[in-house]
Amino acid sequence: MKIEKDTAVTLLIKIADATGKLIDEGKDPAVYLHGGYDNIFPKVEAALDGREPGYQVTLPLLPEDGFGQRDDSLLRTIPKAEFPPGVKVGGQLQGVNDAGAEQIYHVLKIKGDTVYLDGNHPLAGRELRVSLKVTDVRAASAEEIAHKHVHGEHGHHH
Numbered sequence: 001m002k003i004e005k006d007t008a009v010t011l012l013i014k015i016a017d018a019t020g021k022l023i024d025e026g027k028d029p030a031v032y033l034h035g036g037y038d039n040i041f042p043k044v045e046a047a048l049d050g051r052e053p054g055y056q057v058t059l060p061l062l063p064e065d066g067f068g069q070r071d072d073s074l075l076r077t078i079p080k081a082e083f084p085p086g087v088k089v090g091g092q093l094q095g096v097n098d099a100g101a102e103q104i105y106h107v108l109k110i111k112g113d114t115v116y117l118d119g120n121h122p123l124a125g126r127e128l129r130v131s132l133k134v135t136d137v138r139a140a141s142a143e144e145i146a147h148k149h150v151h152g153e154h155g156h157h158h
């Protein structure tokens, strides 16, 4: 079936940088609800609209079309004494940003008694090439449409 509004689309997504160097080989399929539900980047939805399983495309993705620009206000340091045990460099922890919203921080490095954190998405500010392969298209259920996301394998669990 064709990808149209209120279909559940299963995709293999590979992400490379602008030179073609692979960043994420996308072994696990992703599934999203098509039709402007903000489940996936609008540029990706536009490229897939009307396509069928087997369709493949590689799209250039600028930061504004993808993970956004880097925001230096999301860089912060905390004293090592406040650092939760068990979190390592390369890991993540949840905190609150300057605007008071919950924010995931990536642990960049620990130097002396200071821990350096970055709340930016690791791919923010990067020009990317996204390769998409449609592996399945099905009609979404009424419940999925009401929830504005896909359920089941690779979908939303709750």
Ligand SMILES: [Zn+2]
Pocket (backbone or CB within 6 Å): 144, 147, 149, 151, 156, 158
């Ligand atoms: Zn749901």
